[in-house]
Amino acid sequence: MSVADILREWGIVPTVPTLSPKVGTSQTLVASHVPTVPIVPAEKHKARAQPLISRSAARGDRDRMRAALLALADDLELDRAIIHRLTTADLADCAGFPADALRAYLVALDDTATRQAGKVAVGDTAAIYCARCGPVFIHPDIAAVLPVVNGWPRALGCPWCFVRKAGGTIPRPEEADHD
Numbered sequence: 001m002s003v004a005d006i007l008r009e010w011g012i013v014p015t016v017p018t019l020s021p022k023v024g025t026s027q028t029l030v031a032s033h034v035p036t037v038p039i040v041p042a043e044k045h046k047a048r049a050q051p052l053i054s055r056s057a058a059r060g061d062r063d064r065m066r067a068a069l070l071a072l073a074d075d076l077e078l079d080r081a082i083i084h085r086l087t088t089a090d091l092a093d094c095a096g097f098p099a100d101a102l103r104a105y106l107v108a109l110d111d112t113a114t115r116q117a118g119k120v121a122v123g124d125t126a127a128i129y130c131a132r133c134g135p136v137f138i139h140p141d142i143a144a145v146l147p148v149v150n151g152w153p154r155a156l157g158c159p160w161c162f163v164r165k166a167g168g169t170i171p172r173p174e175e176a177d178h179d
């Protein structure tokens with residue numbers, strides 16, 4: 001696993017894991033299926049009903065995914081608001097991922113929301129030096145794989161970068177401990 005993979009896993013950007021899109025889900029099948037209608041003039045109107053069926057099936061998939069994510073969030077004791085903020089596209093992207101991947105996604109979303117609120121996420125106990133943000137708190141698993149220069153594990157970017165860009169608050173580790 002590369003450093004980039006580890007950083008991405010810990011929520012550098014609030015996106016879902018990038019696996020290849022799953023082929024052959026029920027949604028795909030419904031959307032792409034073209035019924036082989038016999039060449040009988042009276043049957044022609046059937047084709048027009050197809051888009052309605054696809055739309056309602058897709059909406060049903062989204063509702064089921066949202067309900068599943070809410071149940072996972074409850075299991076993990078996370079704020080349900082992270083699920084309610086997901087877009088339709090986010091929910092569609094979640095389709096086909098196993099529960100473990102969705103749990104990791106929700107934890108990353110929750111950590112992101114915590115940082116956006118100017119707080120350190122639970123478990124982010126290590127101090128590193130981000131080239132763009134300066135000293136920041138981060139998970140020890142990430143700090144452990146970074147090169148150390150002058151006592152600081154160094155990174156070119158970190159999960160706080162987007163908080164800094166948005167003008168948010170970044171809690172700082174004590175620099176004196178390392179200098």
Ligand SMILES: [Zn+2]
Binds near residue numbers: 130131133157160
């Ligand atoms: Zn940073």
